[in-house]
Amino acid sequence: MPEKPEVITVCKTLEKQILGKKIVDCHVYWDNIIVGKTNEFEEKIKGQTIEAMTTRGKWLVFFLSQDALLIHLRMEGRFYFRKMGEERSKHEHVVFVFENQEEMRFHDVRKFGKMMLVPKQDVFSLRPLNELGYEFDDPMLTEEYLLDKWQKKRLPIKSVLLDQSIIAGIGNIYDDEILFLSHISPFQRANTLTREEATLIIKNTRIVLEKAIQMGGTTIKSFESSEGVHGLFQNELAIHGRKNGICPVCGNRIEVTKIGGRGTYYCPFCQIEKKEAA
């Protein structure tokens, strides 16, 4: 499940392969992946060259000649490169054809991925990118900002860290890691967090995501940045996914539960929930 580090890894990998290339044809085989009209998408993208790439939250942003192409990998989206004419697998739902007859194919078993075209000049000030909160490394991400956003939120901090309109780019895995490193219970309600805890969360978000980016992301069953390109951060995960594991800090059993419908790993000894003041 790609989160910010994985999306950055995909972006860097793709840049080497497609920057400067012209899309001469495009075929969509699953309508729901396209936000808007499929045939308009196919027609509009034809003839445009990929001039630059970046990320915003978990979105990939491709700057084309006229438009910006936004792609969200959601759970299992990835890209494969094939020669024109090679058989299309049943999970390849969008095909971009380049001039040299090479194809970039969007592969997505679950069909949860999304893509759309947005006017290039306004891409950051229009939906969906304008609804995103700060990036993890944005200096504007401060304690004051978080305390203000959290003040009205009675949901568990685990859920609130997944809110892309506050901090963009955190997903279920790094969420657990950040809270574990911060010694904060995932159940703790966001509006009860202190300034010191906000400081810790900011610090650990930066530590975890930066290290994961350095290591090319986390390869957990469904992620590879491109065919055969795997990240290494899974070896660094302290808590997430360690079913029946022990806490690397205190040696007690790691607990697995559900918060807001998401699988959550935490150490009940290191991450103690503080009771709300009466």
Added chain:
DNA sequence: ATCTATGCCTGGTGGC
């Protein structure tokens, strides 16, 4: 305004 439930999807898993 905030929060919860539902739908989108399919491969993998566990029960029988």
Added chain:
DNA sequence: TGCCACCAGGCATAGA
């Protein structure tokens, strides 16, 4: 072995 119900999970949307 085969069949089947159930589940994960980011995010938009509808409803409470």
